Amino acid sequence: MGQLLRIGWRIAGFACAAGLAALGAGGAAAESATIATTANTIHCHIGDDIGKGSLLCVIFEREGPLARPRPADCAQGWGHAYYIEDHGPVQMVCYQVSKTDWRGNFQFDVTQTARFGGVSCRATRRVVDCRNLDGNGFFLSRREQTIF
Template identity: 30%
Template sequence: MRLSFLALAPCLSLAAPVAAQDYVTFHSPSGNIHCAMHARNYVAVRCDILEGTLSFPQRPADCDLDWGRAFEVGAAGPGQPICHGDTVIHNDSPVLPYGQQIAFGPFTCTSEMSGVTCTNQGGHGFTLRRAAQQVF
């Protein structure tokens, strides 16, 4: 289990040149899924889901923080639910419209009407939907 402590970051426009930035944030058009993509120092994508049926409801014994609504994938290895005491939810972050994707560092996230999928260059990541969350 991975413990994540991402600080809330100022929102950046997806229209800005992302190559010079450390991170970008966005949320789904429904506002149910919020994400932060980091490409320096801490290299990972994390997304939090506000509402939905939890696919990972069993909190690990060593997690005494929040569980089941935050997911992360690093530059290598599979995606995973994380134990967290913070959030990447920021209502002022830009919307990633359905059918669009953003590539940042070694990551790509795609927004669809059914949910958000984020992957690393190895093809690992997660998909978050109201009905279920999947890591791979």
């Protein structure tokens, strides 16, 4: 806990409609992939390790208390970026947020659970709730961000 996670983030060509499908020849990493809420308030960048689920979710505008205190060595934005893998705890990421009008490659289907390897997410227009195989996860909305 308290350890700052710094990510050199690479994105692969994964898409989600009602599950996970690889883009590109033979399932190889091909394009950047981002899945967004339909209100475009949260973007999740899909990890590129085939066979391993990971997401970096960024909420553009947040209010309320921080899910964890800002580390002393984080001079950038804090409280906006959350990283989850198949196993292990959720990490908050020191990440400078810049709002974009880009809607991502894909949008969460609010009627389906999206699966990225061992990470599953449910979403509404403005909320993303993800958890991994260990039961660790996060809930992100503008007014509340929770790590469990």
